[in-house]
Amino acid sequence: MSTSASKPFTFKEFSIHQDRCAMKIGTDGVLLGAWASLDHYPDSILDVGTGTGVIALMLAQRSNAQTIDAVELDDNAFEQAAENFENSPWGDRLFCYHAHLYEFAVEIEDTYDLIICNPPFFEKNLSAATVSDVQSRSVADGAAQNARENARFEDAMPFELLVGAVAKLLSPEGQFSVVIPYYREEDFKLLCSRADLFPTRITRVKGTPTSEVKRSLMEFRFRESETTPKVSELTIENSRHNYTSEYISLVKDFYLKM
Template structure:
């Protein structure tokens, strides 16, 4: 499988269950860096795409990633080492709760494109099923760990199915994380909202709520999506 090439880096993904997709690119481009994070954590990094996008966008000195799957971990490390920002990127091979028990450095920005499927699904590929099912990273664990590691002025950004948004906002509040921005994403003008981009902080603020439509028609992208991703995709 050929590498997926972006403007400033490439992603090798032949060993990863979950390939480069719109969700990861959306989160990597949307995650807030206005507070100029000095340290970033990408939970469940996969290929490393989100951490690499944030390395391109930010001046953070420390960008750590966490990946449980063996093959994905090795590939993430390779993608980091091949990038222009290898000296700022590091990937840990550990489960989320194991990492939380062993590490204590806080982060200014935490991002996660988590497993989405709360119900049991089977594709016949154990590695892919683990990457897709949130049994390996329940939302309750994710938000608790994010709250633990986040600095007082930090931000936690994630992408999730729209149908999970209310549950995640409720879980966030119970762990001391409050929504600051919400962007609801639909494929085109006629399609229902499918994804929610969520940003949390430790203070309650007025929530900035927006919507994003990706395509005008098949492979013809909206101006808003082009503006969001133009620093990354080769043909944007």
């Protein structure tokens, strides 16, 4: 789901302005914000690469966490997320840092009970035609395109950096929740295992009953569990705009028409 950038995206309990954000509100972020478990009652939450701030705001709605921090590198997205936080019912619990994740991880001494991230993961393998098209844009269009690319391409936040930062910033009993492409699932699990982070829950997401699995919602904790991760599958639509009951149950507290 997406909306026009010129007007705010209105959820049931808050609104998001996104006209200055390279990456707009999409299904991945909303799914992750609704799916992430709060069963361990986190008192402190960190949203990495917050963008519009939608995931942090969803977690503010869902939890009683007193500290909900977000970190964002892009200038415009940082400013807009901060404004979205201030204009929400939970402005006193939300704070956005303008920093690179590496810089943030090095400087912050506190740890978080929940770290959540909808990371950039489109690999930068542009075709010659695409490169030519980008180079031919106006300066203004080119700047906007660059912002979109930085928000979408993994080299703006390598998975290695993300996992390393999580390993430093996550509390011993904390939880890390993330959404990644399904085809990267095994690689990501291996990377996390090297930081002593192990999966406890995985939900694989597909658009329709007949389509391929595209995304993996994953939850990690320190120390390997004696049991295998709880694995499930989520289908979003039975047909165009005919949403499954499982999807509706997950997001109905947020979307106005659910």
